[in-house]
Amino acid sequence: MTQLKFGLMLSQEPAGIARAAHKALTVARARGILGLVRAVEHSVTERYARWQEDRFDRRYGVDTRGIEDDLASLGATGEHLPDAYGYEPVRATVFRAIMRALAIDPLRYVFVDFGSGKGRALLLAAQYGFRRVIGVELAPRLHEIARRNVQAFQHRVPRASPIELHCGDAAGLAIPDADTLLCFYNPFGARVLGKVAANIEQSYRRLPRNLAIAYRNPMHPDAFEQLPFLRRTVRNESFAVYRTRGFHEPKFDGCQLSPGRKPVPSGRGARFESCLKQ
Numbered sequence: 001m002t003q004l005k006f007g008l009m010l011s012q013e014p015a016g017i018a019r020a021a022h023k024a025l026t027v028a029r030a031r032g033i034l035g036l037v038r039a040v041e042h043s044v045t046e047r048y049a050r051w052q053e054d055r056f057d058r059r060y061g062v063d064t065r066g067i068e069d070d071l072a073s074l075g076a077t078g079e080h081l082p083d084a085y086g087y088e089p090v091r092a093t094v095f096r097a098i099m100r101a102l103a104i105d106p107l108r109y110v111f112v113d114f115g116s117g118k119g120r121a122l123l124l125a126a127q128y129g130f131r132r133v134i135g136v137e138l139a140p141r142l143h144e145i146a147r148r149n150v151q152a153f154q155h156r157v158p159r160a161s162p163i164e165l166h167c168g169d170a171a172g173l174a175i176p177d178a179d180t181l182l183c184f185y186n187p188f189g190a191r192v193l194g195k196v197a198a199n200i201e202q203s204y205r206r207l208p209r210n211l212a213i214a215y216r217n218p219m220h221p222d223a224f225e226q227l228p229f230l231r232r233t234v235r236n237e238s239f240a241v242y243r244t245r246g247f248h249e250p251k252f253d254g255c256q257l258s259p260g261r262k263p264v265p266s267g268r269g270a271r272f273e274s275c276l277k278q
Helices: 002-011 015-058 091-100 120-128 139-156 190-206 267-276
Strands: 110-114 132-137 163-167 182-187 209-215 228-235 238-244
Touching: 002 267, 015 139, 015 190, 091 209, 091 238, 120 132, 120 139, 120 163, 120 267, 132 139, 139 163, 163 182
Parallel strands: 110 132, 110 182, 132 163, 182 209
Antiparallel strands: 209 238, 228 238
16 A cells, blocks of 8 residues: 555656656667666665655654765764764665564663664664664764654654663773674774674673674674674675574564563554554
8 A cells, every 4th residue: 555655646746757758768778678677666666765764754753864974074083983984774674674584572682773873773673662772873963863863753652662872982882781682784894893893792701691783784794703602694685693602582573472462552562563564
């Protein structure tokens, strides 16, 4: 129904249809009918994904969209600034795919996002009902936008998970002494990622526990591949997932409730609504 609604919205733009028809003719001449079909499919998929992202921001009164590449202009400083990559929000569809691949019960885990930017991943995690949600961002202006986004989101979803924001160097963030999901959307280069991985290892050696790592766009996987207490459980073109060895927990597919739990209409139960839309 949602995709149909989106398609109807596109059909109500005559100028857009004329431009699309001209482009389609150009593609068909250059790539043939099969190439045209693939190009149309890609275009519609991308436009639908962008529409979904805009819908998320409108629904919660937040601003998590856009790509920010110049972190220095956003107030970021420090020795690790040259290693820091820009902000790009994770798509909700990708986040749900990661959660399905992890198969963990969010109520048992703390969520940490390294390079949290405007806070898109934090808000999505808060919907899933993690024990706590933590974000660390190097750029003060992105941190301030995230702060406003969290305030707006919590006003509309007061029962969501508590969210903590830290503005500073990710290499200095303490790893929580709890079962934790550590998320990385390719936020920085190998040097800083190696330091964060060393912090994770030190924390785990001091207190063995369930740790999970979700690495979106894994450009520097060696930082985690070389940690002997981790095993890679998923690797695809979009993300990689790592889990601590020797720890087991009840199977959780991201939609099922643990025994005795009941869904609530918003906040910590919002993940069940999301499951119905998958």
